[in-house]
Amino acid sequence: MVRIFGWVVGLAVLCANPVEAKPPQQPFLTLGAPADVPRGFVELCRSLQQVCDTLAGRPSLRLVGGSRPSLDTIGAGQLDQDQARMSLLQRIGARVNAHVRQQSDWATYGIGELWRPSGSGRSAVGDCEDIAIEKRLELVAAGFPTERLFFAIVFQSRVGLHTVLVARLDEGDMVLDSLSAFIEPWSKTRYQWLIAEYPGDPTRWRAIS
Numbered sequence: 001m002v003r004i005f006g007w008v009v010g011l012a013v014l015c016a017n018p019v020e021a022k023p024p025q026q027p028f029l030t031l032g033a034p035a036d037v038p039r040g041f042v043e044l045c046r047s048l049q050q051v052c053d054t055l056a057g058r059p060s061l062r063l064v065g066g067s068r069p070s071l072d073t074i075g076a077g078q079l080d081q082d083q084a085r086m087s088l089l090q091r092i093g094a095r096v097n098a099h100v101r102q103q104s105d106w107a108t109y110g111i112g113e114l115w116r117p118s119g120s121g122r123s124a125v126g127d128c129e130d131i132a133i134e135k136r137l138e139l140v141a142a143g144f145p146t147e148r149l150f151f152a153i154v155f156q157s158r159v160g161l162h163t164v165l166v167a168r169l170d171e172g173d174m175v176l177d178s179l180s181a182f183i184e185p186w187s188k189t190r191y192q193w194l195i196a197e198y199p200g201d202p203t204r205w206r207a208i209s
Contacts, residue, residue, distance in 0.1 A: 001088045010044060025187050027172030029152070031206035035195040038153065038205070040115035040159050045202075051117065055136060056202050059144025082169045085144065089167050089183050093176045100124040102178060129163035131178040136165050147200035152208070154191035160189070168199060 019194025046051035099120040108125050118134040126134065129151070136149050148168040150195055155161055165176040166186065173186045186193065198204035 010142070015115065026027040027185070027187070029166065029173050029186055029193065029196060030209040031196060031198060032209040033207045035205045035207045037203065038115075038195075040113050041151070041197075041202070044091060044115040044133075048116075051137070052202060054140055055133075055146070055149075057140070057200075063182050066185070082137060082171055085148075085167070085169055086174070086183070088139065088142055088144060089174060092135055092142065093183055094181065096120050096135050096138065097178060097181060097182060100126055100134065100178075102131070114161055128178045130164040135176050139167070149193070149197045150188075150202075152196035153194050154189070156191050161194075164191075 007008075097119070097120075100118045101124065103125045104127055105111055106115075108127075109116075115129050115133060116126070117137055118124050118130040119139070120134055122161050124134075132151055136151075139149060140146050144167070150166050150168075152166050153161055154162055154164060159179070162179070164178075167174045167176060175186050176183055177189070184193055193208040195205050197206055200207055
């Protein structure tokens with residue numbers, strides 16, 4: 001797997017319908033050789049350290065108070081069941097997709113690539129990685145295990161490079177996609193899977209075998 005810094009620049013060209021591909025029918029993504037951390041993610045952690053601490057599951061540094069929208073939380077006992085986890089994924093995924101107006105970083109910030117939480121209020125805007133960050137923050141705030149959430153970068157010819165959020169359930173890896181209203185297993189998506197964050201450690205990224 002080649003290094004991917006050059007590819008990440010293309011993350012600004014993100015919205016279209018997926019084309020046909022044939023991923024393997026495996027429940028979990030297989031991570032291989034080390035890969036460079038996307039530059040946008042590195043810059044996010046340098047500029048908004050508290051956001052990265054929250055994504056990494058450092059409880060003492062999680063966002064509190066009015067910094068996130070109010071959520072429907074579920075108890076720790078319920079989180080032991082995939083059904084309860086899937087219900088939470090569906091609620092938050094649908095809410096964020098419905099509330100965020102999708103817009104490129106050029107249009108929002110005047111630069112080609114910037115990873116920031118989109119928010120989910122009335123004025124929320126963002127592209128694929130911004131929406132993925134927002135979903136992940138809201139899931140963490142609602143009690144979803146942080147070590148079961150990670151970002152992945154995928155590709156297809158009509159979309160280009162694209163960032164999605166992956167949630168690891170006991171039955172397999174499920175994809176929360178800004179381009180889809182559905183949450184589905186990674187192996188049923190129509191993407192080529194390139195790299196992913198190592199679950200539980202946002203500082204490590206791996207090529208997807």
